Amino acid sequence: MGYTPHILVIGGGVIGTGIARDFAIRGLDVTLAERGTLTAGITGRCLGVLYSGARAQSDQLAQRLKHENEILHGIAGHCINHDESLLVTDNEDISVDELCQRLEQRSISYDVLEGEEIDATEPALSDDIDRLIRVPDASVNQFELTIANARSAQRYGAEILTQTEVTDIAVEDGTIDTVTLEYSPPGRASDALTPDEPVADGGVPGSTSGGTMPGETNDEPKQVESGETEERDPDYIINAAGGQVEAVAAVAGINMTLESRSETTVCFDSKPVETPLSRYRSGNQEATMTTKQGTGVLGTVSKEVTDQTAVTPANTKQLVDEMKAIVPAVGNAQQVQFSCGVRSTHPSLANKHEYALIDHGDRHNCWGMTTVVGGSLTTHRYIAERVANEVCAKFGISRECKTESISLPATEEAVEAPDMSAPESVICETHSVTRSDVQHALADDLVTETDLNEVRIRTGVGRGGCKGSCCAHRLVMELYPEYDEKTIRASLQSFLDDLWTEQRGTLHGNQLKRAMQTYIFQKECLNLATPDVTYVSTSSEDEEHTTSEPSDSDEQRINIAAYDSGPSSTARERPVWGERQR
Amino acid sequence: MSHIVVVGAGLSGSIAALSAKEHAPDADVTLLSTAPERYRYESGLLGVLGYTNGKDHPIESPLESFATLSETHPYRRIGEGAMRDGLAFFDNLFDAESSLSYSSGTEQNALVPTTVGNVRPVSRYPEANSAGLVSDQRPMHIVGFNELTHLDAEFVAECLDSTMPYDVDWSTVPLPDQLSEMTALAEIGRTLDTSLDDSQQQVCKDLAAAVRPELDIEPRVGFPAMLGVENHAAVRSEVASSLHAEVFEIPAAEPHVGGLRLKRALRTLVEEAGIEQANVTVREFDSESGTIQSLSVHKEDTEESTRISGDVFVLATGGVAAGGLVGTPTGVREPIFDCSITGPSKPSAWSDSQALGDHPFASFGVDVTAEFQPASPSGEATYENLHAVGTVLGGHNAVQEESRGGVAIATGYSVGKDIAERY
């Protein structure tokens, strides 16, 4: 075959990266565009249960999940934190015995725990529970998994673009034409307060060869290029934008009506359980508790979203009560955050693992794009396989899917640990994150360095209750002096805003207290938000008024002599250099 | 003889108790507070008014800017005269002879450097910070340590150097061996404290020795705030004399040594004034015909409660950061007396979308009468003998204004004096 089609995958969630990987392994040209950080969408907010089929309603779905669970154990073992979960079931719904029978039929391994075994396995469980089942529902680190997918795709030649948003898709004569990508990483000059102001070194923000190319050495401090756009001409587009698939389709002028549902999880300050566990309910109503980077996460409550711009957490009281009944400690654990993931779905999709592929050539007379609706983390590899099969067929390519037998690379192997000459020092005391952990995360060539979320998903910094309040400003200094002061500030600001967005939905109880303490620290003590000013020293006569400054610059000149100069400035003499020479 | 009971031993409560005692030496004054854990979040630098509406750079003179404040702002209620008296009262408590001396120089704001290379306007600053004003125009040298990530000396120096009309240099050096395993600045501070007992004062000398070769002619040298907790003056002076330079600190991380020092100093002042202190949490109260009779208080980890009766009560429990106000899914409450609170009740309206925006939650607080009695929505005093001071007062964003310290001092002083004279 002479011609290799170029595929553009939109969306860097677990499904988008899975699709990019599949195409790349089959030898197609692949570009993946993600507008934020990988995992910025639903993937970063999900519970990360790798289902085994134990809970599935239908045997058919159970077989699919079981198969995928086994494959992912084989290729992504390093992303799996726990191999099993505990299922507590109330007799009113389905009894332990009935469940066991079902698991036998499906050939899913399990064991039944009783009495003291329960206490030995998970002491946090209520004493009222005398029987439960242990099933191979695993728990994965969705961040690792998604990054590993992207890295694997990259190894097979895919181009992975983060901080790159698809802003336009042109359609000519019923066929996809050019696609506009906008590259706008945090820390770019337009985030800073005075975009037009020349930088100290004489350059203009955005005109220096900024970027974050791996291995690039440049003595000038780096800056991030601002809002660059670029056109691409892909042969086929896969819209895997998760909760935003409708919006992406709309960019191509396609009108799809889907249902949006937000799913809320409750994050705790502590870890009420060691082993992931669920209170089983048939249907989608079960309550599941897992642990993420040392803290507990409880999910989920689903509700319909009517306005994507104003997603509020669902009422989680019932969810917490459900879990409290089997894990009493949940009642006392401090809730630090509610996290909402919005996914697009369709009434025809019977359960959360189901997906639909919408071929816009068939449906909307727009050849060259397929949208993925629904799906789950557990089934992402399978979905990718189906997508790639379908698209390859369109191009007359008959290459087999190989994703099930090729292992995903682990970060430790893929990224060389940086050579730290300085002594080891701690950046985040709460999560024991050190400078070398951060440097290691930054050394990854998949990373946009000025996006501190990249460091967060790799190290756990800023998770849990503290939200980076004490360490964000220390973390960002790891980019210095490689990047200049403005970039550092803009990057920090954008990171704090991201953390805040996650937090502000649920400001009550301790969370409001914490938010105020953080606000006091960042606003007063650090005074992060100081605008661009230059201080000058003049007596009042010889200084023209500040309004005579060029109007295109927000920079203000402030006369420092107008402020308190302290008790010592005039009273004491300057020490003499010679004195210090012993 | 009357009994004055102050709830909350932050800056405002302590000043209120001290002012009451000063103006009514015969009165019994009791200061009740939960363990003041939150001092660790405070740097010890006090703002009176750093920013006013519509300006984004620090104002020069707090007192001259009062006219721009809203009429319900605590400063407007107090008036300029009482405001000056309050600050003078504070200055007197923390004068050059006291164990923790604060500057009381001018009426102008001073600008201090922050760990991210910005400046912050403050009005009262401890001696540890006085050589480090960026509004003092002498060159400075900032020191960081390889092992500590709290302060990146190069970053701070470069930022200041490019914005200030004088040179700011920097160096990053290794910590002396004795300190190199420590990660908390307060721990380093305590080690330096005890090192002074050692006649060689070796650690301070080693610290200075690491820095000395880096200095040029700068007359002042800045460190991350870690130079002693209790013996800070001696530690600082030891380092300064080894360096032949003035030495200052830049507040860097919680727990802040500056806050810990102020806490100790306040505690001592309160003790010396003969004010009774108790580490308790106030939960409930008893009232009779619009007058508070007594409070029910709990010791830290016990469920046992005791009653404390009094003639007049001062609410100085701080804002949401200190537990003086609590957020619930249906609104913000003042948990002891259930005073009515200003501000939106729906949590979705509590915050700005930007992390450092003008958050409505920062303006939460009780509304008061002209006598600083918590007021009902119709403007009447809720209880005739209850007064509120400090951050628990609502209606203005004291964080954005940089006015928390000044509000605490001025309202604490003024209310303490009024009730002493009235009861």
Ligand SMILES: Cc1cc2nc3c(=O)[nH]c(=O)nc-3n(C[C@H](O)[C@H](O)[C@H](O)COP(=O)(O)OP(=O)(O)OC[C@H]3O[C@@H](n4cnc5c(N)ncnc54)[C@H](O)[C@@H]3O)c2cc1C
């Ligand atoms: C609360 C919750 C819990 C869940 N728990 C589980 C579970 O335990 N097990 C399980 O198997 N599944 C679970 N799921 C389902 C699973 O998380 C999702 O199905 C899966 O993560 C979806 O991945 P995705 O790649 O389709 O979407 P996303 O992760 O949302 O990825 C889409 C990406 O597209 C990007 N994007 C959007 N617009 C553009 C644009 N214009 N240009 C470029 N990029 C764009 C977004 O930034 C986003 O990163 C859960 C879901 C939720 C909400």
Ligand SMILES: Cc1cc2nc3c(=O)[nH]c(=O)nc-3n(C[C@H](O)[C@H](O)[C@H](O)COP(=O)(O)OP(=O)(O)OC[C@H]3O[C@@H](n4cnc5c(N)ncnc54)[C@H](O)[C@@H]3O)c2cc1C
């Ligand atoms: C050590 C220190 C450092 C400071 N640093 C700065 C600074 O950097 N910048 C600045 O502008 N201002 C600073 N200040 C001033 C400080 O901000 C003000 O003191 C404070 O914000 C307002 O004071 P407050 O007394 O109203 O409240 P807080 O200082 O918050 O004190 C409230 C007290 O009430 C107690 N309390 C709450 N509820 C109860 C209850 N139910 N029963 C009993 N006790 C209760 C709390 O434990 C707390 O001790 C500092 C003050 C101190 C003491």
